[in-house]
Amino acid sequence: MSRKPTYSGLPTTGMPAHIAIIMDGNGRWARARHRPRVFGHSQGVKTVRRVVEDASEIGVKCLTLYSFSTENWTRPKAEIRALFNLLREYVESDLDTLHGRNVRVRILGSRSGLTPDLLQLIHRVEETTKDNTAFDLNIAFNYGGRDELLRAAARATAAGCDWAAMSEDDFAPFLDTAGLPDVDLVIRTSGEKRISNFLLWQAAYAEFVFTDVLWPDFDLSDLKSAISEFNSRSRRFGNLEPSEVA
Ligand code: IPE
Ligand code: IPE
Ligand code: MG
Numbered sequence: 126m127s128r129k130p131t132y133s134g135l136p137t138t139g140m141p142a143h144i145a146i147i148m149d150g151n152g153r154w155a156r157a158r159h160r161p162r163v164f165g166h167s168q169g170v171k172t173v174r175r176v177v178e179d180a181s182e183i184g185v186k187c188l189t190l191y192s193f194s195t196e197n198w199t200r201p202k203a204e205i206r207a208l209f210n211l212l213r214e215y216v217e218s219d220l221d222t223l224h225g226r227n228v229r230v231r232i233l234g235s236r237s238g239l240t241p242d243l244l245q246l247i248h249r250v251e252e253t254t255k256d257n258t259a260f261d262l263n264i265a266f267n268y269g270g271r272d273e274l275l276r277a278a279a280r281a282t283a284a285g286c287d288w289a290a291m292s293e294d295d296f297a298p299f300l301d302t303a304g305l306p307d308v309d310l311v312i313r314t315s316g317e318k319r320i321s322n323f324l325l326w327q328a329a330y331a332e333f334v335f336t337d338v339l340w341p342d343f344d345l346s347d348l349k350s351a352i353s354e355f356n357s358r359s360r361r362f363g364n365l366e367p368s369e370v371a
Pocket of ligand 2: 147148149150191192193194196197317319321
C-alpha cells in the first residue's frame with residue numbers, strides 16, 4: 126500500500142486556515158488610468174496593507190501574498206527595480222506596526238539574485254517577528270513553486286534524509302512554509318485562471334476562487350465573498366461526499 130497523504134486542510138465550515146492570494150492586475154489597473162505600470166504596483170501595496178488588516182480583523186490566521194515570481198525576472202529592468210523598491214519600502218514602513226500587532230512575517234522564495242540590503246532587511250523582519258503568534262503574513266517574493274521544491278530537496282539531502290523512507294509529512298518541514306498549514310483557499314484577482322507556479326505543494330488540495338477584480342481594487346467585500354464561496358464548496362480530499370459515506 127502506498128503511504129496515505131495527509132492534508133491539513135479544513136472542511137469548509139468557517140475560516141480557511143491559510144489563504145493565499147495571487148495579486149494580479151496592477152498593470153491593467155494602471156493602464157486603464159493612462160498611468161505607468163509602476164503606479165499600479167504602488168496602489169497594489171496600499172491594497173496589501175488594507176487586506177492584511179482586514180484579514181486579521183475577520184479572523185484569518187495565515188495569509189500568503191504572491192508579490193514577485195521567479196518568472197517575473199523576464200520583465201523590464203525598471204519594473205523589476207520598482208517592485209524590489211516597493212517590497213523594501215513596505216517592510217521598512219510597516220515592520221513596527223506589524224510587530225506591534227503580533228504578526229509573524231516570513232518572506233518565502235529564493236534568496237539568490239537579491240541585493241545585500243534586501244537580504245539584510247528580510248533577515249531583520251523575520252528575526253524581529255519570529256516569536257509573534259497572532260497572524261502569519263507570508264510574502265512570496267522571488268518565489269516559484271518548482272524552485273521551492275528544488276531548494277527543499279537540496280535542504281533535505283543536506284540534512285541527510287533517507288529519500289526512500291521519506292513521507293510527505295517528513296518533507297514539508299523543508300519547504301519555505303515549514304510549520305504553516307496547507308493552503309485552503311487560493312484567490313486570484315484580475316480574471317486570470319492559472320496557478321503561475323504558486324505554492325504547488327501547499328495548494329495541492331486548495332479551493333480556487335477567481336475574481337475579475339484587479340488587485341488595486343480588491344477590498345474587504347471581495348475577501349469575504351471569496352471566503353463564502355469557499356464555504357459553499359464540498360471538499361472531499363479524494364473521499365466520497367459525506368452523505369454517501371456509509
Ligand atoms: C501583479 O500585477 C503584480 C506582479 C505580477 C508583480 P501585474 O503586473 O501582473 O499586472 P497585469 O497582469 O499586467 O495587469
Ligand atoms: C503572477 O502574476 C505572479 C504574481 C502575482 C507575483 P503574473 O502576472 O506574473 O502571472 P502570469 O504571467 O500572467 O501567469
Ligand atoms: Mg499579471
